[in-house]
Amino acid sequence: MSASALAPALLDALKALLGARVSTSESDRAQHGRDESSHPPRLPDAVCRPESTEEVAGIVKLCAAHRTPVVAYGAGSSLEGALIPLQGGVSIDLTGMNQILAVRPEDLDATVQAGVTRKQLNAHLRDTGLFFPIDPGADATIGGMAATRASGTNAVRYGTMRENVVSLTVVLADGRVIRTRSRAKKSSAGYDLTGLFVGSEGTLGIITEVTVRLYGIPEVMAAAICAFPTVEAAVDTVITTIQMGLPVSRMELLDDRAIEAVNGYSKLDLPVTPTLFLEFAGSAASVEEQAVLVEEIARGEGATGWRRSTDPDERARLWQARHDFHWALRALRPGARGWGTDVCVPISALAEVIRETRKHCAQAPFFTAMVGHVGDGNFHLAMQIDRDNPDELALASAINDRMVNLALKLGGTCTGEHGVGIGKMKFMRTEHGEAVDVMHLIKDALDPNGLFNPGKVLPPRTS
């Protein structure tokens, strides 16, 4: 813990702008100095709680005048340290910007302030027959999800935030406000600024409003589960399903260790073997057709124990192991918050990366398990380490390094959905080569003083 180092003149100016919505209390600063990752916390010097784009612009202008860093803060659910204010400065907490500004059923889009969470939006949409599908697990803010290019279990059908953000309102480094794009469904009118800010993790601008795509809630949903003799068999099932163009909603893989953990936690008796959790959605006929075809493919790959249901309670039971995985992990080692890392590879390389990573994990003294958004080639490795134990941290780091480097070697990326933050910066040069220099050129052009979330995303220049 440290005293706030904010310049008194800046603090006064922020107070003049926001009144009591500026805080330098230690508890506020502590809350805004950590996330869900294993990266060490670092306190901001102040926390600001704006309620409008104009107030965000005001904060940015004042901080720019005082050469003070700013970091955007949403739900605090980052897994790679994206929101930790490495150089102090001001944490802009956007959760007070939680207004749903417009829902347009005819155009299948909605505009929200950045602090609206995905659950809040879906609750608001309940009576429209529409929904916003992106589900990263945590009830993240939509601004934070845009900033991290988040996705999750639904991405195999609906895409990621890249495909589902229509337009953004962004505060630039000089306090100017832009809208990145019109609401037209497609456009060839100039550079894709929306795409540029999506996934930029607050390093190029502060996202204050987001227009997202909405979808009709499917008429019928079905859940299914089945067990495979090997990870390869499960992955091949998924590859064939996707090649056939079947619009399966979710395809999640839990490895044997994950099943073991959930069996213990949830008193289940699933076979301890790689298991697919599937969800089908659409018309009754389409759901039936998808499910029958996928079952046939799975059985051809040696799957057993196929169970399926459209009944809501039974669906929940079938997916219970998937939903309980997070809690099962925590229960395995109370107090340990663990380390969750993700990579994404071309699906042809998925089985190999999982198999090799399992080998590396076999000797670890802590529990490890893998859960994959397998239709996208994306999976998470969870390691239940004691973060205060340097040996465990070092071993976990070595396992992570080997997994990421193998993923990169096989044509993949160092993070499919968690973002770069602090944790994945060291892989950026290997993944992108000289393209990192292009990212630096863009960063320097848009944030010449380097005040937006400094120390994140881009590794230091080589020259």
Next chain:
Amino acid sequence: MSASALAPALLDALKALLGARVSTSESDRAQHGRDESSHPPRLPDAVCRPESTEEVAGIVKLCAAHRTPVVAYGAGSSLEGALIPLQGGVSIDLTGMNQILAVRPEDLDATVQAGVTRKQLNAHLRDTGLFFPIDPGADATIGGMAATRASGTNAVRYGTMRENVVSLTVVLADGRVIRTRSRAKKSSAGYDLTGLFVGSEGTLGIITEVTVRLYGIPEVMAAAICAFPTVEAAVDTVITTIQMGLPVSRMELLDDRAIEAVNGYSKLDLPVTPTLFLEFAGSAASVEEQAVLVEEIARGEGATGWRRSTDPDERARLWQARHDFHWALRALRPGARGWGTDVCVPISALAEVIRETRKHCAQAPFFTAMVGHVGDGNFHLAMQIDRDNPDELALASAINDRMVNLALKLGGTCTGEHGVGIGKMKFMRTEHGEAVDVMHLIKDALDPNGLFNPGKVLPPRTS
């Protein structure tokens, strides 16, 4: 016609690099100085025909050293002057880079050199059961389609080049070569450079290789056609269809004038009224279900004359009017090449823009008709003007201005798929406001000497 103004030292150096694949002949230069638009031609000083990324990098380096502009050239099918070398310099003709480098059925992607055309790729894929869906009409090169963020009739189901380019190889202004992204299906690893170069129309870099997404060829296809009393009724049919999440492959609207033209040209007797052309694809059950539901929706909106078929010959007959539209236009006024312009609006605004534009067109002494990729809110206005008649050109320009400005007022974009080129630059400030300045910052950072396709996309700075 003008003599080449290329610096002799540069010409010598290019010849040393490319041998006979450099040309300063007037016929070559003339061919590379015009496109399908009504913008006046301007000849490049030389045409280069590289066969590898390294040769493109060599050309760019030499031109940079001589402060000479470079413009990429593909199939020459631009509709907004994107490839016209406004300041002379070197036209880089990429059609010699026509190798298909890899097809990966398991990963549903392919990597091609930029000069491969979409028909060439699909012919190559014929035996794999896969296809590349983006179809802008012309047999454009995939590099050109990426540079323009092209789309076309299939976009309502498969998205545009924005969604279907996985990764690019790009030559930068200093001749360095980058790959924009891995082949992973999703990634949160840094700025979306792929998205930045897609749609940049050769102003930020030269695209030399493209990795695109592929899809399984649907099992069954069906075509359908029906006539509506009004444009509104047709648009409402489309809105309901999309809200229901029906994965219709194509939904094309021809207005009454377009039907009239095609009736004359193709000896058809379609009712002269707004007409929807639909295509359904998927499993037999899914196609049947989609078609029955859409017919029901259409009839509820007053549609008549519903006809549908899965038979290939009959499908071709049903869609004949849509396919013949381009030729029918040309036949209406032999010698006139016409003016084709496009806008895209939120679908709730589509009927209004079409209705108002029809009113503006009613008094024109030349033929006008509208064809829409209506599921995306995107439509084309075709005006069969004599481009050498200044009065007709001025009136067509006024109609275009009114249509674009109305589209922008209603939340749309000045171009849905043709690109900005020269023709739409004047609308960029109205559409994007200060976001144009951000585009300038990026342009200046990536192309500090302004040698990549100068005079395109971005309007002059305000300050």
